[in-house]
Amino acid sequence: MRITQGVEWALHCCHALAEAPGGVALTVQQLAELHAGNPAYLAKHLQALSRAGIVLSVLGPRGGYRLGRPPDQIRLLDVVEAIEGQGPVFLCTEIRQRGPAALAPASYRMPCAIAAAVGAAEQAWRRELASTTVADIVAESRRRAPEAIAATARWLEQSAQNRGRRSSGGDAGATGP
Amino acid sequence: MRITQGVEWALHCCHALAEAPGGVALTVQQLAELHAGNPAYLAKHLQALSRAGIVLSVLGPRGGYRLGRPPDQIRLLDVVEAIEGQGPVFLCTEIRQRGPAALAPASYRMPCAIAAAVGAAEQAWRRELASTTVADIVAESRRRAPEAIAATARWLEQSAQNRGRRSSGGDAGATGP
Numbered sequence: 437m438r439i440t441q442g443v444e445w446a447l448h449c450c451h452a453l454a455e456a457p458g459g460v461a462l463t464v465q466q467l468a469e470l471h472a473g474n475p476a477y478l479a480k481h482l483q484a485l486s487r488a489g490i491v492l493s494v495l496g497p498r499g500g501y502r503l504g505r506p507p508d509q510i511r512l513l514d515v516v517e518a519i520e521g522q523g524p525v526f527l528c529t530e531i532r533q534r535g536p537a538a539l540a541p542a543s544y545r546m547p548c549a550i551a552a553a554v555g556a557a558e559q560a561w562r563r564e565l566a567s568t569t570v571a572d573i574v575a576e577s578r579r580r581a582p583e584a585i586a587a588t589a590r591w592l593e594q595s596a597q598n599r600g601r602r603s604s605g606g607d608a609g610a611t612g613p
Numbered sequence: 614m615r616i617t618q619g620v621e622w623a624l625h626c627c628h629a630l631a632e633a634p635g636g637v638a639l640t641v642q643q644l645a646e647l648h649a650g651n652p653a654y655l656a657k658h659l660q661a662l663s664r665a666g667i668v669l670s671v672l673g674p675r676g677g678y679r680l681g682r683p684p685d686q687i688r689l690l691d692v693v694e695a696i697e698g699q700g701p702v703f704l705c706t707e708i709r710q711r712g713p714a715a716l717a718p719a720s721y722r723m724p725c726a727i728a729a730a731v732g733a734a735e736q737a738w739r740r741e742l743a744s745t746t747v748a749d750i751v752a753e754s755r756r757r758a759p760e761a762i763a764a765t766a767r768w769l770e771q772s773a774q775n776r777g778r779r780s781s782g783g784d785a786g787a788t789g790p
Contacts, residue, residue, distance in 0.1 A: 437615065439702055439703040471711045512730055538764075553749070564737040565734045568730045584709065
């Protein structure tokens with residue numbers, strides 16, 4: 437049982453978008469460059485986040501991705517479910533109802549005790565993931581690695597300025613910085 | 614993210630072994646027959662349970678598998694880890710330390726906030742799985758599906774008697790029922 441690496445990348449993308457200067461949109465290319473990721477791989481996961489409303493795709497020369505709602509309204513559970521799906525972690529296949537000792541379905545009205553116990557653990561996991569937001573993660577990162585977060589902020593600022601300059605050069609109508 | 618079906622089968626095997634009449638050993642064949650499972654598939658998972666000390670392999674004409682310790686000392690977490698491994702569900706690959714804005718490792722002394730938050734959810738899951746034992750599951754099954762559990766007990770009793778008869782017939786030295 438593993439959470440895929442897509443979840444880790446998706447959470448780091450949300451983290452970066454939450455820190456984007458002035459809530460500016462970031463392109464897949466910028467998000468990939470920030471942490472030396474693969475743009476095509478990130479694009480796939482950003483599309484999943486977009487389908488879940490966690491990020492918004494913005495068109496135009498200053499386009500890219502923005503968070504779809506304030507970071508304190510994006511729970512880690514939302515991101516995990518957007519990438520991994522909402523299905524149960526443990527799927528009960530009713531093993532107890534198979535074989536020569538099995539009775540009619542009426543004898544199994546209550547859920548299987550095994551499914552109930554493993555399901556309770558899954559609920560504890562979901563509750564915990566639902567109790568933390570992207571805003572919490574950003575605040576905690578600032579506490580844990582303040583220099584690194586400051587360096588990321590500087591890089592994002594510089595990257596947005598470079599993009600603005602390119603955008604102004606190529607399109608006189610765009611509002612450069 | 615899914616718990617494999619091997620965990621479901623392993624838990625049902627532990628459940629059956631906990632109900633084996635007089636703690637008699639059950640063969641892979643009996644365990645497979647009880648719930649119409651695949652013997653080779655179950656054998657693989659019983660070997661994993663055996664390596665973890667959750668079941669004991671007993672040799673001889675009355676051999677098979679027994680629980681390796683009392684059912685109230687076998688936690689669901691033990692069974693899940695025996696089948697799925699003990700590694701973390703979420704593996705942090707230190708994405709934050711990659712790319713043009715990354716600093717020297719000294720700036721990342723504390724674990725990543727994302728890994729810490731997702732890890733806290735994993736700990737909640739483990740705590741819950743560690744709080745329930747095979748004995749709890751059996752007691753809860755008796756409460757939830759008493760007729761089905763009684764039918765299983767009768768089948769196990771009959772299966773043990775049949776095996777004893779075959780064993781006595783084929784080997785005069787074996788103690789039949």
